[in-house]
Amino acid sequence: MAKLPEPAEELLERFGPHPNYTPPGGWSDESRNPAEKLVKTHCCFCGQQCGIQLKVRENRVIGFEPWEEFPFNKGKLCPKGVKRYLQNNHPDRLLDPLMRESGGFRKASWDEALDFTARRIREIQEKYGKDAVAVYGGASLTTEKSYLVGKFARLAVGTRHVDYNGRLCMVSAGVAYKLAFGVDRSLLPWSDIPKADVLFIIGSNIGDCSPITTDYVWRCRDRGGKLIVADPRLNPISRNADLFLPVRPGTDLALLMGMLHVILRDGLENRKFIEEHTTGFEAVKESVAAWDPKTAAEKTGVPPENIEKAAHWFAKADRAIALHARGLEHHSKGVENCLALINIALATGQIGREGAGCSMITGQGNGQGGREHGQKCDQLPGQRMLTDPAAREHVAKVWGISPGDLPQPGYSAEEIMEAIHRGEIKALLCLCFNPLVSLPEAGYTREALERLEFFGVIDFFLSETAQHADVVLAGSLQEEEEGLTCNTEGRVIHIQKAVDPPANARTDTSILCELARRLDRAKFFPFETSRQVLDEMREASRGGHADYYGITYERVDEHMGIFWPCPSLDHPGTPRLIEGGVSFHEDGNCRFVVTEWRESGDPVDEQFPIYLTTGRVVSQYLSGTQTRRIGGLVDIYPEPRLEIHPQLAARYGISDGDEVMVATRRSEMTLPALVTKTIRPDTVFIPYHWPGKKSANQLTHRTLDPRSKIPEFKVSACRLRKSSASEAHK
Numbered sequence: 001m002a003k004l005p006e007p008a009e010e011l012l013e014r015f016g017p018h019p020n021y022t023p024p025g026g027w028s029d030e031s032r033n034p035a036e037k038l039v040k041t042h043c044c045f046c047g048q049q050c051g052i053q054l055k056v057r058e059n060r061v062i063g064f065e066p067w068e069e070f071p072f073n074k075g076k077l078c079p080k081g082v083k084r085y086l087q088n089n090h091p092d093r094l095l096d097p098l099m100r101e102s103g104g105f106r107k108a109s110w111d112e113a114l115d116f117t118a119r120r121i122r123e124i125q126e127k128y129g130k131d132a133v134a135v136y137g138g139a140s141l142t143t144e145k146s147y148l149v150g151k152f153a154r155l156a157v158g159t160r161h162v163d164y165n166g167r168l169c170m171v172s173a174g175v176a177y178k179l180a181f182g183v184d185r186s187l188l189p190w191s192d193i194p195k196a197d198v199l200f201i202i203g204s205n206i207g208d209c210s211p212i213t214t215d216y217v218w219r220c221r222d223r224g225g226k227l228i229v230a231d232p233r234l235n236p237i238s239r240n241a242d243l244f245l246p247v248r249p250g251t252d253l254a255l256l257m258g259m260l261h262v263i264l265r266d267g268l269e270n271r272k273f274i275e276e277h278t279t280g281f282e283a284v285k286e287s288v289a290a291w292d293p294k295t296a297a298e299k300t301g302v303p304p305e306n307i308e309k310a311a312h313w314f315a316k317a318d319r320a321i322a323l324h325a326r327g328l329e330h331h332s333k334g335v336e337n338c339l340a341l342i343n344i345a346l347a348t349g350q351i352g353r354e355g356a357g358c359s360m361i362t363g364q365g366n367g368q369g370g371r372e373h374g375q376k377c378d379q380l381p382g383q384r385m386l387t388d389p390a391a392r393e394h395v396a397k398v399w400g401i402s403p404g405d406l407p408q409p410g411y412s413a414e415e416i417m418e419a420i421h422r423g424e425i426k427a428l429l430c431l432c433f434n435p436l437v438s439l440p441e442a443g444y445t446r447e448a449l450e451r452l453e454f455f456g457v458i459d460f461f462l463s464e465t466a467q468h469a470d471v472v473l474a475g476s477l478q479e480e481e482e483g484l485t486c487n488t489e490g491r492v493i494h495i496q497k498a499v500d501p502p503a504n505a506r507t508d509t510s511i512l513c514e515l516a517r518r519l520d521r522a523k524f525f526p527f528e529t530s531r532q533v534l535d536e537m538r539e540a541s542r543g544g545h546a547d548y549y550g551i552t553y554e555r556v557d558e559h560m561g562i563f564w565p566c567p568s569l570d571h572p573g574t575p576r577l578i579e580g581g582v583s584f585h586e587d588g589n590c591r592f593v594v595t596e597w598r599e600s601g602d603p604v605d606e607q608f609p610i611y612l613t614t615g616r617v618v619s620q621y622l623s624g625t626q627t628r629r630i631g632g633l634v635d636i637y638p639e640p641r642l643e644i645h646p647q648l649a650a651r652y653g654i655s656d657g658d659e660v661m662v663a664t665r666r667s668e669m670t671l672p673a674l675v676t677k678t679i680r681p682d683t684v685f686i687p688y689h690w691p692g693k694k695s696a697n698q699l700t701h702r703t704l705d706p707r708s709k710i711p712e713f714k715v716s717a718c719r720l721r722k723s724s725a726s727e728a729h730k
């Protein structure tokens with residue numbers, strides 16, 4: 001059903017991606033027609049959510065100015081932030097709803113497109129049951145919209161199955177922090193980072209993926225702080241590290257258990273903190289007994305003396321901070337990896353003090369806020385669990401329903417694709433998520449999309465996934481609808497509406513509410529503004545760990561952001577969590593959790609002897625739906641290249657720029673080599689922002705972490721071959 005409606009080349013010609021290089025009217029226009037207003041808001045891309053001022057004229061964004069007073073980035077922006085305004089007025093922008101017909105997409109009226117969407121959802125549910133329809137949300141949506149997605153799925157559609165693309169980002173950290181501390185958020189504001197004496201960064205390519213954090217790291221170094229970095233690649237931040245640990249992909253857990261072994265062997269643990277603020281220490285102590293530095297070194301490839309040094313530096317520091325990101329979390333043991341790092345922080349008492357703690361670095365724009373208020377498959381607003389009777393009762397009361405009307409937890413993002421393959425899920429409604437590029441094993445995802453009996457999309461560009469849709473509802477850009485997001489620190493910030501959606505495009509909120517009305521659930525979706533959604537969300541989150549009750553747009557503007565939890569209108573917010581070692585668990589203790597070693601889901605062997613890992617480049621953002629349309633960003637890094645060490649390249653006769661065929665147990669692709677010494681000689685790296693034949697996710701595998709359900713993007717087994725000239729030009 002959902003095969004492409006017209007040839008891919010024609011879709012590309014009509015809908016892009018076309019790189020846009022110039023603002024409306026061209027480069028010299030602003031000198032003749034200056035901006036009418038400057039709107040203080042935030043970058044639409046990564047989880048840093050830098051402050052920026054958009055220049056607006058005649059309902060169009062025509063440029064930007066730095067926002068130097070905003071405390072997080074103080075005017076600084078990365079290349080994506082500098083160019084972000086070019087997505088507004090983009091020639092590829094969807095301006096009307098589209099409906100599939102034989103031979104291609106045609107423009108449709110809103111009534112026709114919305115009626116059709118609601119009718120197909122009803123027909124499929126009548127035939128196969130409520131849970132035959134699934135909903136995907138996104139972690140770039142404002143927090144109000146992500147709240148609305150969860151409510152829409154459960155009340156308007158009435159399905160169990162709602163999840164979001166943050167499932168591919170932060171969830172391993174989220175599960176681990178909930179287990180250890182009872183809450184899923186960075187434990188510290190970024191202003192703590194420069195105050196640390198030791199900074200341990202593991203699995204985070206800060207320079208490319210969270211560039212503004214680099215500034216905080218340098219400030220730490222400037223005041224004499226030591227920097228330890230663990231990564232398979234000598235990424236930009238590593239080049240100034242005091243200690244670099246070139247860990248083999250998939251073995252972070254062994255490194256961390258080895259470090260804890262050293263700390264306990266050498267009596268460097270903080271007994272007072274352990275006794276007063278934790279449970280579970282003895283079991284964890286026993287679990288790392290076998291992980292002496294030599295054993296850990298054999299597994300990780302990191303010299304044993306450097307494992308010892310890292311452990312000593314971290315434990316002996318007055319104040320130490322551990323930061324981590326997807327390199328630690330994108331694993332089938334991603335939760336264990338995070339827990340092992342937390343165990344080190346707990347054992348050394350490096351928690352809950354100024355300049356001491358641990359934190360995940362958020363990837364997606366609203367990666368934090370998007371995982372707090374119910375668009376996850378097992379979650380209700382306020383970071384409540386759907387299985388908790390008290391949580392169900394609270395939220396049901398706010399929504400005006402009975403707790404029994406709330407569905408039980410459903411499938412996570414990748415599990416939804418598997419259920420489509422099995423024929424259990426027949427229809428999908430997808431908001432601002434491009435799973436064809438983002439999910440592992442892209443061929444499997446494409447097959448799933450082709451099996452759907454109905455596929456609806458709400459988005460502002462026609463992504464590669466949206467090309468498979470039956471109906472595309474033209475939604476809104478970040479700057480077209482007011483709302484909140486939560487940045488990497490846990491600071492809730494205000495996205496200002498700068499312009500209206502152009503032509504016939506509509507706000508995502510109005511689209512969801514209109515669909516709800518057509519599904520006869522209008523009374524639960526009376527929202528005309530984001531403010532109304534926020535007011536209900538504040539009540540729904542009240543008393544939960546992610547309590548937003550005291551957060552309003554006005555208060556956020558006044559204070560340049562408020563850290564949650566913020567339970568009342570006179571509460572100042574909570575920049576640092578676990579202060580004094582007090583956790584969110586009922587007994588107030590932090591939990592040590594035992595971690596057990598296991599191999600990757602796609603192990604190397606004689607046939608596939610090389611580690612493949614994937615990640616980002618600074619000029620692109622996630623699946624590239626937005627950034628592959630911004631000319632200046634495309635030019636920085638136009639297509640994926642295979643990073644390969646000179647020793648490995650020499651073994652295969654590969655020189656810089658040669659075309660190389662990379663094969664895994666699922667698929668193969670050909671791409672040019674980038675020969676560089678900044679990667680382990682047993683590992684290759686491909687950035688994942690491109691679709692089709694350039695998609696790194698053709699190669700990755702679908703092994704999930706059993707608790708977080710995150711796919712293991714960071715380690716696959718592969719083999720290489722230099723391509724022949726004829727293959728290279730296919």
Ligand code: SF4
Binds near residue numbers: 076
């Ligand atoms: S992409 Fe991230 S680091 Fe870059 S300007 Fe935007 S929010 Fe800041």
